[in-house]
Amino acid sequence: MANARSIFIAGVDEAGRGPLAGPLAVAAVILDPQRPIPGLDDSKKLSAAKREALYPQIVECALAWCVVLIEPDEIDRLNIFQATMSGMRRAVAGLVPAAHEALIDGNKLPGDLPCRGRAIVGGDALEPAISAASILAKVSRDRLMVLLDAVHPGYGFAVHKGYPTPAHLASLQQLGPCPQHRRSFAPVRRLLDQRALF
DSSP states (O other), X not given: OOOTTOOOEEEEEXXXXXXSBSOEEEEEEXXXXXXXXXXXXXXXXXXXXXXXXXXHHHHHHXXXXXXXXXXXXXXXXXXXXXXXXXHHXXXXXXXXXXXXXXXXXXXXXXXXXXXXXXXXXXXXXXXXXXXXXXXXXXHHXXXXXXXXHHHSTTSXXXXXTTOOOXXXXXXXXXXXXXXXXXTTSHHHHHHHHHHHTO
């Protein structure tokens, strides 16, 4: 266990900025230096099986972790950038113990972080805590998209996870948007505008 003088550094990353459907997932993780986790890397570089294998290790070994989901209606209200910044603030604020510093993947820092922050471009491949956060965010979101596939059948959410693949765009054209689609994203908005004309 960390002692009272330990400096808690959180890694922060997101998954799901680009999809047309489903929530944005943002995670913050404080790793325990006494319990290293081999194999951490940017979640996009890992297979789904490897991410799933690392997820319980991160949850068990981390000093603190928090995953926040930003639903499509909030993404539409705020825009995806502001939704990401809001999710990062919430994820860091949800850590117990609290972080002294947050390492944010990317080149922008959220305002009003509850601790000092540092933006690191490509941080999910450079900082193990950010790698861990990217894995928690990605696995959490992918699992939810599989569940949403059963709630909203026909779109293929379990396969493409809401990203704008040709199959997703074809099903969107055929079925129209479901409640999980982000109305502010161009392909969905264009379809809604077209349907409003008839």
